[in-house]
Each structure stands twice: as C-alpha cells, then as structure tokens.
Amino acid sequence: MTDDDNSPAIEAVGLTKVYADLPALHPLDLTIEAGQSVALIGHNGSGKSTFLRMTAGLLEPTGGDVYIAGWPVGEIPARATTSFLPDDPVLYDDLSVREHVEYVSRLHGGNGFDGYAQDLAERFKIADRLDDLPARFSRGLRQKTSLILGIARPFSVLLVDEPFVGLDAPGKNTLLDVLAEVHADGAAVVVATHDPEFVERVDRSVALRDGEKVFDGKASVSEVLALVST
Amino acid sequence: MSTADPTIDALIEMRRARRRKRIAQIHWVDAMYQVYITAIVGLVVLVLLSGAAGGSKLSPSGLADLLRRGPAILGLIPAFAFMAGLRSGSRGGPLALEQPDVRHVLMSGAPRGYVLRGPAIRQLRSFAFIGIVVGGAAGLFARHRLGSNPAELVACGACFGLASVLLGAGAALVAAGRRIPRWVATLVGGIVVVWSIADIAKRAPTAPMSFLGRMPLWPLRLDLLALAPAAVGVALAAFGLVGIAGLSIENAERRTKLVGQLRFAVTLQDLRTVLVLRRQLAQELPRENPWLGSGHYRRPPKRLVFSRGLRSVLRFPASRLVRLVVLAVIVGFSARGALDGAPPLAALAGLALWVAGLDAIEPLAQETDHPTRSESYPIEIGELLVRHLAAPALVMLIVSVVAAGVIVLAHPTVDSLRIAAIALVPMAMLGLAGAAVSALMGAPSVNDEISAMLPPEFAGMKNVLRAGWPPLVSILGVAPFLVVWASHRSGRSPWSAAATAAIAGVLVALFVAVWVRYRDDIHDWWKQSMEEAKQQKSSKDAARPQRASTRAAPAPNESDDDRPDDEWDEDDERDEDDDWDEEDEEPDDDEDDEPDPEAEGDEESK
Numbered sequence: 001m002t003d004d005d006n007s008p009a010i011e012a013v014g015l016t017k018v019y020a021d022l023p024a025l026h027p028l029d030l031t032i033e034a035g036q037s038v039a040l041i042g043h044n045g046s047g048k049s050t051f052l053r054m055t056a057g058l059l060e061p062t063g064g065d066v067y068i069a070g071w072p073v074g075e076i077p078a079r080a081t082t083s084f085l086p087d088d089p090v091l092y093d094d095l096s097v098r099e100h101v102e103y104v105s106r107l108h109g110g111n112g113f114d115g116y117a118q119d120l121a122e123r124f125k126i127a128d129r130l131d132d133l134p135a136r137f138s139r140g141l142r143q144k145t146s147l148i149l150g151i152a153r154p155f156s157v158l159l160v161d162e163p164f165v166g167l168d169a170p171g172k173n174t175l176l177d178v179l180a181e182v183h184a185d186g187a188a189v190v191v192a193t194h195d196p197e198f199v200e201r202v203d204r205s206v207a208l209r210d211g212e213k214v215f216d217g218k219a220s221v222s223e224v225l226a227l228v229s230t
Numbered sequence: 231m232s233t234a235d236p237t238i239d240a241l242i243e244m245r246r247a248r249r250r251k252r253i254a255q256i257h258w259v260d261a262m263y264q265v266y267i268t269a270i271v272g273l274v275v276l277v278l279l280s281g282a283a284g285g286s287k288l289s290p291s292g293l294a295d296l297l298r299r300g301p302a303i304l305g306l307i308p309a310f311a312f313m314a315g316l317r318s319g320s321r322g323g324p325l326a327l328e329q330p331d332v333r334h335v336l337m338s339g340a341p342r343g344y345v346l347r348g349p350a351i352r353q354l355r356s357f358a359f360i361g362i363v364v365g366g367a368a369g370l371f372a373r374h375r376l377g378s379n380p381a382e383l384v385a386c387g388a389c390f391g392l393a394s395v396l397l398g399a400g401a402a403l404v405a406a407g408r409r410i411p412r413w414v415a416t417l418v419g420g421i422v423v424v425w426s427i428a429d430i431a432k433r434a435p436t437a438p439m440s441f442l443g444r445m446p447l448w449p450l451r452l453d454l455l456a457l458a459p460a461a462v463g464v465a466l467a468a469f470g471l472v473g474i475a476g477l478s479i480e481n482a483e484r485r486t487k488l489v490g491q492l493r494f495a496v497t498l499q500d501l502r503t504v505l506v507l508r509r510q511l512a513q514e515l516p517r518e519n520p521w522l523g524s525g526h527y528r529r530p531p532k533r534l535v536f537s538r539g540l541r542s543v544l545r546f547p548a549s550r551l552v553r554l555v556v557l558a559v560i561v562g563f564s565a566r567g568a569l570d571g572a573p574p575l576a577a578l579a580g581l582a583l584w585v586a587g588l589d590a591i592e593p594l595a596q597e598t599d600h601p602t603r604s605e606s607y608p609i610e611i612g613e614l615l616v617r618h619l620a621a622p623a624l625v626m627l628i629v630s631v632v633a634a635g636v637i638v639l640a641h642p643t644v645d646s647l648r649i650a651a652i653a654l655v656p657m658a659m660l661g662l663a664g665a666a667v668s669a670l671m672g673a674p675s676v677n678d679e680i681s682a683m684l685p686p687e688f689a690g691m692k693n694v695l696r697a698g699w700p701p702l703v704s705i706l707g708v709a710p711f712l713v714v715w716a717s718h719r720s721g722r723s724p725w726s727a728a729a730t731a732a733i734a735g736v737l738v739a740l741f742v743a744v745w746v747r748y749r750d751d752i753h754d755w756w757k758q759s760m761e762e763a764k765q766q767k768s769s770k771d772a773a774r775p776q777r778a779s780t781r782a783a784p785a786p787n788e789s790d791d792d793r794p795d796d797e798w799d800e801d802d803e804r805d806e807d808d809d810w811d812e813e814d815e816e817p818d819d820d821e822d823d824e825p826d827p828e829a830e831g832d833e834e835s836k
Binding site for chain 1: 236237239240241243244247248251252328329330332333334335337338339340341478479480483
C-alpha cells in the first residue's frame with residue numbers, strides 16, 4: 001500500500017499481541033481517519049499501551065497488520081508520519097533540552113529548534129531550562145520535555161500514552177490546548193487516558209477491556225467512568 | 231561535510247556533539263593512569279601465571295594424541311560461540327543501544343542500516359579484542375606443554391580467538407538482522423555443537439568447527455583447512471553488518487533497558503544483579519509448572535525450606551539445565567586435563583564449578599533478593615539460609631556426578647574411577663560454597679570506611695580480592711586432581727594425599743556453612759567492635775585538647791610540690807605530647823601567660 005489522500009491515518013487489521021500464552025490484545029480491527037481525535041480508554045492491562053506501541057512500531061504484532069497513512073508500520077514514511085509520546089520519558093543524559101529538540105526534530109525532517117519549539121517551551125514553562133540537562137529534571141519536567149520533543153517535530157499522526165500523569169495543573173491545561181491545536185491543524189490524535197476532561201473534547205472514544213474492543217463511538221464522561229471502573 | 235540525506239546529517243552532527251561532550255568529561259590523566267596500571271598489572275600477572283602454571287612437556291605420543299584429538303575438543307569453543315551467538319541474535323543481541331537511540335533515532339526517518347552499523351562495528355571490535363587477548367593468553371599458557379615457539383603459539387591462539395569470536399558475533403548479527411526465530415537458532419546451533427561433541431567421540435565425520443580447532447595447533451602442524459571456518463566467520467560478520475537494518479525494534483528496546491541496568495550493576499560489582507539481568511536478557515524465566523509434580527503441595531511438607539528449594543530447582547528452565555550439564559562436562563574435561571599434566575586447567579574446572587554453583591544457589595539467592603520478607607520470618611536468618619543450602623547441594627552433587635562421569639569416560643581406568651570418587655563430594659560442596667559466598671556477599675558497600683581510607687591502588691586490590699575469593703573457594707574443590715598430578719610427578723602414591731585434600735576441602739565447605747549461619751552475628755560483632763573503637767578514639771581525642779587547656783590555665787599559686795602524685799604522671803605524659811606537637815605547630819608564646827577563656831570554662835565544668 002502507499003500513501004494517498006483516501007488512506008486512513010491508522011488502520012489496524014486483525015491486530016493481535018500475545019505475551020507467552022497471555023493475550024494482551026485480541027484480534028482488533030480499528031480504523032482512525034485522518035484528522036480524527038480519539039480517546040483510548042480502559043482499565044489497567046486492557047491493551048491500550050500495547051495497541052499504541054504496536055501502532056508506533058515499538059512492539060511487533062503477534063498477528064495482523066497496522067498501516068499508517070497507508071504505509072505498513074515501521075517503514076520510513078510511516079515513521080516520518082507518526083509521533084509517539086510514551087508515558088515514560090526517554091531522553092539522553094548528555095543533551096540539553098534545546099539539543100534534544102534540535103536533533104530529534106531534524107532526524108524527522110524538521111527544522112530543528114525553531115520558533116514553534118520555543119513557543120512550546122514557553123507555554124510549558126521550561127523556556128528558562130532549555131540549556132539544562134533533562135537528566136537532572138523532575139518527573140514532570142522530563143514529561144514536558146518529552147511532550148515538546150514529540151510535538152515540535154513534523155507528524156500527521158500523534159499517539160500519546162497517559163500524557164497527564166506527572167503534569168501539574170497548568171501543564172495539563174497547556175497540553176489539552178496543544179492537543180486541540182494539533183488536531184485543528186489536521187493531525188490524527190490518539191490519546192490513551194482516563195482523564196474525563198480530554199474525553200469531553202474528542203470526536204470518538206474507543207474502550208478496550210482485557211484486550212478486546214468493548215466500545216467505539218462518542219462517549220459521555222459518565223459512560224467513560226463506567227467503562228473504566230468496570 | 232554534509233550528505234544528501236538531511237536526517238543522516240542530523241545524526242552525524244548529534245553523534246559528534248555527544249562525542250565532544252564525552253571527551254570533554256574524561257579526566258585524561260586518571261584514564262591514562264588506569265590504562266597504564268591495568269596493562270602493567272595484566273601483563274605481569276599473565277606472564278607470572280603462565281610461567282608458574284608450567285606443566286610438563288608432552289611426550290611424542292602425547293603430542294600425537296593431541297594432534298589427533300585436540301582439534302575436535304578445541305572446536306567445541308567456536309561451536310559453543312556460534313550457538314550462543316545465534317541464540318543471542320534471535321533475541322535481538324548482541325547490540326546494546328541506548329534507549330533514546332531506539333526511541334528517537336531508530337523511530338525517525340534515518341536509514342536504520344546506517345544508524346546501526348556504527349554501534350555494530352564497535353561491538354565487533356570489542357569482541358575481536360577480547361578474542362585476541364584470550365586466545366593469545368591461552369597460547370602463552372600452552373607453551374610449556376607444547377614446547378613450541380611461544381610467539382607462534384600466541385599468534386595462532388589469537389587468530390583462533392578472533393575467528394571464534396567472529397563466528398559467534400557474526401552469527402548473532404545475522405540472526406538479529408534476519409530475525410531468525412529462536413527455535414531455528416537453537417536447532418542450528420545445537421546441531422553444530424552436537425556434531426562437534428560427536429566428533430570428539432569419533433562418532434561422526436569431522437565437524438566443521440574441528441577444522442578451526444586445528445588453528446591453535448599450527449605451530450605443530452600447519453593445516454590451511456582451518457582457514458575455511460575462519461572465512462565463514464568473516465563472511466557472517468560482513469553479512470550481519472549488511473543486514474543489521476532488519477533488527478527488531480521490540481527486541482532492541484527490551485535489551486536496551488536491561489543492558490543499561492546490567493552495565494550499572496557491573497560497575498557496582500553486584501554479581502547477583504548481573505546474573506538476574508543476564509537471565510532476563512536471555513529471557514530465561516522459571517517454568518510455569520515444575521518438571522516433576524503439579525506445583526501444589528498435597529500435604530504440608532516436613533522440611534519446608536528444603537521443599538521450597540526443590541520447587542525452585544524443579545522450575546529451572548531447560549536452558550539452565552543444559553548450561554549445568556555443559557558446565558559439568560567442562561569441569562570433567564578440565565579436571566581430566568589437569569590430571570594428565572596441564573594443571574592450569576584445574577582453575578578452569580574450579581571456575582566452571584563456581585558458575586554452576588551460581589545457578590544452583592538460586593533458592594538461597596531468592597531469599598537474599600527479598601531481605602524484608604526473609605527477615606520477617608520467625609526464624610534466625612542464618613538458620614534459614616543454611617537450610618537453603620540443601621537443595622542446591624543436591625544439584626551440585628548431580629553436576630559433580632556428571633563431571634566425574636566425564637573424567638572416567640575420557641580415560642576409563644580404575645585410577646580414574648578412584649580419583650573421581652574421591653573428588654565427588656568436595657567438588658559439589660566447594661562449588662556450592664564459592665557460589666554461596668558470592669550470593670551472600672552482595673555488592674561492595676559504597677560507605678565502606680576501610681576502603682575510603684585506602685589509597686586507590688590498595689582499594690582496587692581489595693576489590694579484586696573481594697571478587698576473587700569466592701571462585702578461589704570453588705577452585706579448592708578440584709585440589710584432589712592437582713594432588714594426584716603432583717604425586718605422580720614425584721613418584722609417590724597419590725591416594726592418601728588426595729583423600730586428605732578432599733577432607734580439607736569438605737572442612738572448608740563446612741566452615742563456609744558456619745559462616746553462612748553466623749555471618750549476621752559476626753557482622754554485628756564487628757560493627758559493634760568498630761563502634762567501640764571509634765568511641766574510644768573520639769574520647770581520647772577529646773581528652774587531648776583538654777589537657778592542653780589544663781596547662782593553659784594553671785591553678786594560681788600552686789607549686790609543683792603541692793600537687794598529688796597522679797598529677798605528676800599526667801604532666802609528664804603531657805610534656806611528651808607537647809614535644810610531639812611542637813613539630814607540627816609553632817608554640818604560642820602567649821599560651822602560658824594568657825589563659826584561654828574556653829579552657830577556663832572547661833575547668834569549671836570539670
């Protein structure tokens with residue numbers, strides 16, 4: 001398959017993951033259109049992170065396929081299209097925030113540390129720490145660095161795993177705004193979260209339970225809470 | 231310099247920037263000093279050991295036997311390296327990338343082949359260096375036995391080491407890049423190893439790795455066929471480098487986390503953590519169900535701790551059981567070699583016993599891994615740990631039986647049977663004792679006051695001794711073989727001496743068991759003694775300035791004659807102290823004239 005205007009942002013066909021003999025994700029068919037914002041919800045161990053990691057190309061499916069904008073996951077165009085923000089920030093010990101953004105953005109074909117990156121740093125309130133090593137940051141600051149890294153580079157599919165964990169209230173509000181802007185710019189945004197505030201804003205919610213899809217549609221906060229608590 | 235691909239440009243720039251930072255952080259003088267010390271000490275130790283190890287020169291018939299059987303036995307080394315490489319590659323090895331490299335660089339649009347080739351070449355280079363050094367050192371050790379030109383032996387040994395490493399690392403790179411399934415890797419590697427073993431027993435045509443086994447013997451007989459497997463090794467390495475782009479990201483990421491922790495554990499010299507992480511890297515997990523029994527107790531066991539240990543042993547994965555058998559075979563062959571006139575092989579046998587012991591000791595190590603749980607049991611921790619030695623002892627006894635079987639089968643005589651029987655128990659007990667010491671000793675404490683007071687050279691030596699003595703305990707287990715060898719050389723009957731060595735070995739093992747039982751009490755006693763000594767020292771130190779102040783504030787109108795006798799004595803001592811102090815400090819001229827107010831206060835409080 002190749003990229004064309006009609007290709008969905010993400011297309012999972014019979015996507016399966018089994019660890020030893022423990023199924024983490026049962027065969028899952030899921031299509032997310034370009035420009036759609038989706039909340040991925042479910043209790044711990046429901047398969048949200050497994051789905052996101054397989055879609056990002058970090059995990060290999062036991063069965064089935066995933067396509068990003070029509071490209072098999074893992075191929076260079078798919079990698080260039082997808083930005084994955086993990087729940088555990090992964091950063092170099094010996095590069096400052098500015099250097100991280102500079103190199104990671106350019107590795108993805110971006111402009112390096114540009115005005116947008118500076119703007120994000122200011123909004124996340126780490127503009128005065130740009131030349132510091134994130135290795136010495138708190139969990140929240142590392143999370144913010146990771147968010148800037150993932151958003152400052154070019155992409156059209158954004159996958160985010162539990163982004164609000166470890167963020168303070170202003171940081172969380174900034175992230176909600178940034179995600180809305182990214183979505184408004186035409187990117188598909190998929191966020192695994194339990195946060196009702198985000199669920200209220202999305203086009204669609206997909207709920208997983210024990211590796212199976214149990215809900216797909218527009219959900220109210222109460223429905224989400226019910227899905228998460230069961 | 232820029233390339234046509236901007237992502238490659240960014241990658242090159244990032245790597246350069248990071249290298250610059252790394253280099254800027256290196257303390258060159260310290261680094262050079264460490265390299266210098268390591269090189270000098272390594273070289274001296276190697277030369278001394280190889281000189282001391284000696285061994286008698288092989289007779290012409292012995293040399294002929296070596297040329298006939300040696301290649302197949304030596305071929306086992308590259309065969310195992312090949313199998314280990316294939317298996318490691320099927321799990322994503324041998325590359326150990328940084329986690330951010332996986333997340334940011336491998337997930338970017340940069341060509342993965344380009345990204346991975348650099349680290350792969352660096353890794354190959356390190357392996358090659360190790361192979362050359364170990365192979366060359368083995369050649370040096372063999373010079374007394376073979377009587378050939380040492381330079382030739384060292385060179386051929388180094389080439390053999392290099393070729394073996396290339397076969398292993400090349401196979402790993404190919405398996406990783408081509409994503410060879412684990413079962414295929416195990417099957418292919420297993421065939422190569424079994425073929426080599428069958429070749430030793432003369433039950434199969436010449437195994438491919440046996441050709442390479444002829445390389446270290448080139449100074450005795452040149453055989454260019456040995457170059458064929460070496461060429462395969464080079465081809466595998468090249469092929470692996472070309473196809474490394476196919477590396478599984480999932481495996482790379484899993485490895486990267488574990489390897490990071492592993493390196494940290496190595497720097498802390500935390501052997502247990504290294505072992506646990508290495509097992510995780512190899513995905514060596516305990517079996518869900520034990521090999522025997524259902525995993526449920528039908529009735530409460532009488533010997534609970536032993537029973538728990540046995541469950542642990544019965545859950546050993548197949549790979550660990552295979553490793554124990556392989557180690558037992560190595561012990562057997564090495565001990566046989568020591569008996570036949572190559573005493574340095576006894577060290578190899580002892581080391582193999584120690585490694586087997588580290589596997590066998592798992593039930594006890596699990597207890598030390600979870601100290602809060604162990605300490606919550608209503609039983610003395612020492613007693614619990616001693617009870618935990620029973621199940622591993624059983625495992626080590628089986629290992630020793632296999633090793634003894636190899637010793638006898640390699641040279642089936644009554645004498646072989648005798649020595650194997652004599653050494654059976656000490657091998658098992660001391661192999662376990664060394665491992666128990668390693669497991670219980672843990673990592674060196676960062677707050678070690680003694681090390682902190684030592685100069686770096688002595689502190690380093692202390693660390694080496696600390697790490698080295700558990701394997702030395704295990705090496706004692708093969709002492710009966712050395713005694714028999716020495717007795718044969720001097721023409722004495724070896725059996726009573728061998729039995730004495732075996733009894734001494736058992737006594738050492740019992741001593742270690744006592745240490746396991748009472749080590750906490752010993753630690754407490756030591757700590758308390760140190761505390762008391764510290765308190766005594768600090769009270770003595772506190773007394774010293776007080777005396778000085780006593781002199782600074784003499785009682786008015788008090789003549790020497792009016793003072794009691796004990797004060798006389800004190801004053802005499804003080805004068806001696808002052809003489810000593812004067813060397814370090816200029817005396818204060820005003821000291822006798824102007825009383826120190828603080829000293830006055832002291833006097834008052836007194």
